Amino acid sequence: MQPGGAYCGGGSEQSWKEFSPQFAVISGLSALGVVFISTAIKAHVIVKEPRLIAVALAGAAVYYLLTYSITAGLCRLTRIKYAQSIPLIYGAGIKNLSIAIALALANFSETNVALGVVASFMIQMPMASVFYKFIPRILQKQG
Numbered sequence: 001m002q003p004g005g006a007y008c009g010g011g012s013e014q015s016w017k018e019f020s021p022q023f024a025v026i027s028g029l030s031a032l033g034v035v036f037i038s039t040a041i042k043a044h045v046i047v048k049e050p051r052l053i054a055v056a057l058a059g060a061a062v063y064y065l066l067t068y069s070i071t072a073g074l075c076r077l078t079r080i081k082y083a084q085s086i087p088l089i090y091g092a093g094i095k096n097l098s099i100a101i102a103l104a105l106a107n108f109s110e111t112n113v114a115l116g117v118v119a120s121f122m123i124q125m126p127m128a129s130v131f132y133k134f135i136p137r138i139l140q141k142q143g
Helices: 013-019 022-041 043-048 051-077 082-093 097-107 113-139
Strands: none
Touching (some): 022 113, 043 051
């Protein structure tokens, strides 16, 4: 291998094409690792007061329900085509929660703010997949 290697900017296009599908897997595993670490940091709080995680889960569920519904409603009102509505709806609902955990732990380390973000991780994908079933009904197959 040449200096600079395939993964340091000096590689061929073929080596990038072979490696690039791994980015999604690496990203997903990294996010899962952040959730596990954040949960482990606050495990003593979860054991002492399990109602906190229940409240955080309920708050996250309401947040995603409102976000998806409002965005889908706005797409319908503005008559955005179905194909363009999907990325808009999911882009509004799914945000970078690993950054939120880092910020919460860095700025509010003595509080339980990180539990809310961890709850969002646990609710985000199930809500997205359930809502996926209802988007066509809400948008009524526009465009």
